[in-house]
Amino acid sequence: MPYHHGDLRAALIDAAVDAIESDGVDRLSLRDLARRVGVSHAAPAHHFGDRTGLFTAIAADGFDRLVRELEASGGDFVAAGVAYVRFATAEPGRFAVMFRPELLREDDPALAAARDRAGDLLRAGAGAGAGAAAGDTRANALAAWSLVHGFATLWNAGAIDAPAGAAPDELARAVASRLFLRGTDAP
Template identity: 75%
Template sequence: MAYHHGRLRETLIDEAVAAIEADGVDRLSLRDLARRAGVSHAAPAHHFGDRTGLFTAIAIDGFDRLTAVLEASGGDFAEAGVAYVRFATAERGRFEVMFRTELLRDDDPALAAARERAGAVLRAGAGAEAGDARANALAAWSLVHGFATLWNSGAIDADGQAPDELARVIAVRLFGSPERVTRASRGGDTPVR
């Protein structure tokens, strides 16, 4: 990927994500990243300092992107869960880094703010559901994060379904109305194959 003047930081993040998706997070080095981006070896260090800085920037970018897709789900609690899974399976490299705290500068204020923005969107949807909002949010996050992690690792036999289709059926079953569960099971809310 060639970078355009003024977009080097974004290009480096995108190249790092592509490398993570291809080779895994443990094989990424700043030197390899510079080679992939076609820039000097000093360029990644100039923008991120070190690998931890790079991974922190990837996580911030990931949380910002996650927030955008959650907001676009329209406030529906089950659809926010589907959006989460769609993001996690489409943005595997970012998703892999976002929750690996050992890779990140956990005290970075921009990271804390990005996490909080994404969390606030999830909590807002949980508050609209019956019952304890905190328990609802934790249950929903556990469900969709676990599902996405299992999907990304290849542990789920999808039987031809896309991850968001299968996630919709599961999310509606746990967090939807009884009528919506029936429709989802029959394919009314999702194109079940």
């Protein structure tokens, strides 16, 4: 569908995410992106400079969206983990780019700010609440992130043999509850 009005930058990001979801990160080109959106081949370069700039914008947008999901979880330890999985499985194109430093401008201020906000929210949940294990907050945060990131990555790759009709966030809640709420009446 050709682009006609509105926010071209956002339209380019959304089209790039769609292309990543269908064809993978490695096949995305600015020329193909311009064709998909129906604009001149110079339009993506005008907004992002190059592929690295485009991927950086996608990652920053992804972290901003992840922040909104984490904030909506209310700060509960397990709920934040489920929100992470929900985001990653609903936004696989963005998620595929966010943790690929070789694709990104790591020193980009928008990316750094969005990544820091998401990290702060994840770390805050790991250090407090009934779901947090006693001990080192940094180790708790790394354990929690490893679990939910690994789960989401496996789900997105189709490597989890889930029961028919199982939703990723429901299964993630069950897994996280077993590990993070030991000794309680986990749902």
